[in-house]
Amino acid sequence: MRPRLLPVAVALAATLAAPAQTGGELRFCIRADPKTFNPVLVNEEPSEVVRYLTGGVLMRVNRQSQQVEPELARSWKISDGGRRITLDLRPGVRFSDGSPFTAEDVAFTMQVYTDPELHSPTGDPLRTGPGKIQTVVHSPGRVSIVFPAPVAGLERLLDQVAILSSRVLRSIYQQGQFASAWSLNMKPAEMAVLGPFHLAEYKSGSYVLLARNPHYWKQDSAGRRLPYLDSVRLLIQQNRDLELLRFIRGEIQLINALDTDLFDALQRKSPSSALDLGPSLETEQLWFNQVASAPIPAHKKEWFRSSPFRRAISEAINRADLCRVVYRNRATPAAGPISPANRVWVNETLKAAAFDPGSALKRLRAEGFTQSAGVLRDARGNPVEFSVITNSGNKARERMAVMVQQDLARIGIRLNVVTLDFPSLIERITRTFNYEACLLGLTNVDPDPNGQMNIWLSSSSNHQWNPSLKRPETKWEAEIDRLMLAQASEPSYRRRKAQFDKVQEIVCQEAPFIYLVYKNSLAAVASSVRNAAPAALRPQTYWNIERLALSR
Amino acid sequence: MRVALRRIAIGVLITVYGVCLAADVLAPAGYATQFRDSPGAPPSRAFPLGTDELGRDLLSRLLYGTRLSLVLAPAAALLATLLAAGAGSLAGYAGGWLGAGVLRVADLFMSLPWLFLLLTVRATLPLNTRPEDSVLITFLLLGLLGWAAPACVVAAAAGTLRGSEFALHARASGVSNARFILVQVLPNLKPVLLAQFWIAVPVFILSEANLGLLGLGVGEPLPSWGNLLRGLESLHALQTNPWLAAPAALLLIVVACFHLVVPLEDYSK
Numbered sequence: 001m002r003p004r005l006l007p008v009a010v011a012l013a014a015t016l017a018a019p020a021q022t023g024g025e026l027r028f029c030i031r032a033d034p035k036t037f038n039p040v041l042v043n044e045e046p047s048e049v050v051r052y053l054t055g056g057v058l059m060r061v062n063r064q065s066q067q068v069e070p071e072l073a074r075s076w077k078i079s080d081g082g083r084r085i086t087l088d089l090r091p092g093v094r095f096s097d098g099s100p101f102t103a104e105d106v107a108f109t110m111q112v113y114t115d116p117e118l119h120s121p122t123g124d125p126l127r128t129g130p131g132k133i134q135t136v137v138h139s140p141g142r143v144s145i146v147f148p149a150p151v152a153g154l155e156r157l158l159d160q161v162a163i164l165s166s167r168v169l170r171s172i173y174q175q176g177q178f179a180s181a182w183s184l185n186m187k188p189a190e191m192a193v194l195g196p197f198h199l200a201e202y203k204s205g206s207y208v209l210l211a212r213n214p215h216y217w218k219q220d221s222a223g224r225r226l227p228y229l230d231s232v233r234l235l236i237q238q239n240r241d242l243e244l245l246r247f248i249r250g251e252i253q254l255i256n257a258l259d260t261d262l263f264d265a266l267q268r269k270s271p272s273s274a275l276d277l278g279p280s281l282e283t284e285q286l287w288f289n290q291v292a293s294a295p296i297p298a299h300k301k302e303w304f305r306s307s308p309f310r311r312a313i314s315e316a317i318n319r320a321d322l323c324r325v326v327y328r329n330r331a332t333p334a335a336g337p338i339s340p341a342n343r344v345w346v347n348e349t350l351k352a353a354a355f356d357p358g359s360a361l362k363r364l365r366a367e368g369f370t371q372s373a374g375v376l377r378d379a380r381g382n383p384v385e386f387s388v389i390t391n392s393g394n395k396a397r398e399r400m401a402v403m404v405q406q407d408l409a410r411i412g413i414r415l416n417v418v419t420l421d422f423p424s425l426i427e428r429i430t431r432t433f434n435y436e437a438c439l440l441g442l443t444n445v446d447p448d449p450n451g452q453m454n455i456w457l458s459s460s461s462n463h464q465w466n467p468s469l470k471r472p473e474t475k476w477e478a479e480i481d482r483l484m485l486a487q488a489s490e491p492s493y494r495r496r497k498a499q500f501d502k503v504q505e506i507v508c509q510e511a512p513f514i515y516l517v518y519k520n521s522l523a524a525v526a527s528s529v530r531n532a533a534p535a536a537l538r539p540q541t542y543w544n545i546e547r548l549a550l551s552r
Numbered sequence: 553m554r555v556a557l558r559r560i561a562i563g564v565l566i567t568v569y570g571v572c573l574a575a576d577v578l579a580p581a582g583y584a585t586q587f588r589d590s591p592g593a594p595p596s597r598a599f600p601l602g603t604d605e606l607g608r609d610l611l612s613r614l615l616y617g618t619r620l621s622l623v624l625a626p627a628a629a630l631l632a633t634l635l636a637a638g639a640g641s642l643a644g645y646a647g648g649w650l651g652a653g654v655l656r657v658a659d660l661f662m663s664l665p666w667l668f669l670l671l672t673v674r675a676t677l678p679l680n681t682r683p684e685d686s687v688l689i690t691f692l693l694l695g696l697l698g699w700a701a702p703a704c705v706v707a708a709a710a711g712t713l714r715g716s717e718f719a720l721h722a723r724a725s726g727v728s729n730a731r732f733i734l735v736q737v738l739p740n741l742k743p744v745l746l747a748q749f750w751i752a753v754p755v756f757i758l759s760e761a762n763l764g765l766l767g768l769g770v771g772e773p774l775p776s777w778g779n780l781l782r783g784l785e786s787l788h789a790l791q792t793n794p795w796l797a798a799p800a801a802l803l804l805i806v807v808a809c810f811h812l813v814v815p816l817e818d819y820s821k
Binding site for chain 2: 241244262264265268325328385386389395398399402403405406416417418421424435
């Protein structure tokens with residue numbers, strides 16, 4: 001771990017020590033055109049990037065310390081068992097159009113985000129129970145939000161709620177036209193925001209240009225108004241090879257996420273720009289299809305629904321080799337659903353399953369499996385053979401699948417690796433359930449356990465190994481349901497942590513997901529960028545965008 | 553000059569075939585064996601062409617993969633040529649609505665988006681298709697789908713035979729249509745069919761390579777030119793590991809040789 005952090009520390013020291021200079025245009029790539037500029041309706045990464053750079057929020061999670069810090073709210077108090085939050089707002093703040101920010105804007109924002117008609121992906125987690133969210137405006141600088149049920153991790157949810165201008169948007173909302181407001185063909189001048197930048201120009205398929213918000217409230221320690229940059233240009237570039245090429249040519253200054261191959265290529269050409277930030281929040285995992293109605297042979301369903309079988313498979317996989325060969329040591333063997341990057345919620349007592357084919361065979365023999373002539377057979381004599389699907393084009397996953405194939409061959413299991421185009425794969429794992437095992441990754445954007453509610457609740461459609469259950473099929477799934485629901489309405493961090501730790505333990509014990517690796521967060525920051533403080537959490541390189549500057 | 557090149561091409565192909573058919577003896581390691589301590593290793597005495605990203609010996613994989621492609625591509629080409637011979641000679645000799653119908657079906661086949669259809673067919677195959685079966689299915693599909701273009705060429709050639717003197721004589725002497733096609737038309741189409749066969753072989757090799765590049769086609773860990781060429785996907789990887797270009801170089805040589813072995817007069821037909 002230490003050697004990996006050294007270059008990061010050196011790069012940080014170099015950038016932090018340098019004096020900031022104002023002005024200039026920072027450039028980096030986004031993968032596709034944004035689908036909307038409406039912060040309430042953001043549902044994909046490119047739009048999320050624009051929202052992050054333009055939206056002002058009440059509080060922000062510091063991506064390095066992972067602690068919540070005040071932004072537009074100077075302070076706040078949570079009361080009524082987690083149902084009410086009272087916010088003291090920062091005075092003198094103005095939107096980018098010069099209009100003042102008041103408690104009315106906060107009240108309006110909460111009303112819009114939690115409007116069930118709008119189905120806001122950001123606002124929906126705030127609707128914790130039946131009934132409407134109430135807001136009480138005490139004064140222009142003080143507002144209370146009252147939820148129908150306690151909201152756990154409320155501060156972290158507010159990190160994504162960009163405050164709206166009631167002056168600009170209230171009439172549009174009242175006319176029932178909010179869903180079409182701030183679409184891609186909006187005039188940039190119509191946008192009133194509280195973030196460090198505002199929309200200046202959008203050219204479809206080419207770029208999004210954001211200009212400095214002249215009314216942004218934040219100042220540096222010398223009293224200079226932030227942000228330092230004049231503008232940020234988001235270049236729309238899907239191809240990652242070309243993105244790296246543009247970085248090397250100096251056309252862009254940041255890359256948020258690199259795969260191992262490109263990272264190595266960059267490290268050879270510009271070692272000081274290539275930053276390995278350690279484990280990311282992303283996990284790579286394998287799971288078996290446990291859907292009762294799945295069109296697969298009954299004897300295979302029996303294997304897949306057996307916890308000892310799943311644990312044996314887990315023990316037969318050499319995770320250290322996956323990290324070393326596939327990720328060239330830029331990954332960590334995975335123990336459970338939460339990576340060590342998530343310092344607040346990781347259960348540090350869990351350890352990755354040790355590679356032990358002998359123990360795996362012992363476990364399988366106890367279940368009636370036998371091995372003869374190099375072939376493992378179940379108690380009925382069926383040879384153990386199954387397929388694993390993964391998405392074609394993802395080289396790391398394809399390589400991992402082939403390595404798992406060889407690992408399992410050691411204990412007499414024949415694994416057929418099938419790569420499918422992504423739509424076909426999604427069709428199989430979400431609709432037809434015509435698959436046996438699947439190897440995919442999970443991108444955790446939100447470190448809070450509530451962000452994983454859709455995976456762990458047995459009723460959820462994303463409960464991948466056995467989705468959309470009317471009731472839990474096993475005791476341990478019922479226990480996970482109970483613990484996840486309990487933590488979601490528990491205001492005490494300590495008690496929530498204990499509950500979520502238990503969830504992680506059950507997941508390791510029962511292995512519905514066999515976690516393979518935690519990929520490292522690999523980023524690139526040009527030496528011309530000052531004050532960069534890259535972190536493993538998204539957005540890795542520009543989370544402190546208002547403080548980034550370019551040396552000339 | 554052309555004759556000399558043809559001889560060289562035949563020599564190269566015989567050598568490549570010979571070496572690949574002896575892969576079991578010549579390969580330094582098994583094609584699936586992962587030397588996990590040597591991933592992406594440069595050429596050395598232990599690994600003459602280096603290793604791939606999983607530590608598998610590239611020379612061994614190239615030998616086995618070439619054998620697979622060079623045996624199955626001609627088999628698929630033979631299937632496509634036989635189908636084209638049947639359909640083309642029928643269309644050309646029968647003429648009229650039947651000939652037009654066959655040619656319209658051929659046109660329809662050629663206008664279909666084959667890549668997407670192949671992706672769909674591959675996605676609907678049983679998941680537990682073994683790699684050995686997947687390679688057979690891939691080439692079988694290519695053979696079954698590749699008849700249309702050669703059939704049009706064959707139909708044009710057969711059409712010219714229909715009005716020939718020997719055809720009139722045959723008809724006058726009461727030879728049945730089936731017998732006439734088998735005994736008179738097909739032997740006269742032999743040069744055209746041979747040319748189509750030789751053209752189809754490199755086409756199918758490249759088609760399999762394309763499917764392999766998309767992660768489809770031949771299943772892991774079985775090597776084929778398709779999945780060997782995936783090492784070239786990354787420009788950066790190629791810059792640092794130039795030996796990854798070996799399969800591409802061999803593919804280029806073999807495809808060129810296949811084109812050179814077709815006599816020039818066959819192309820003209």
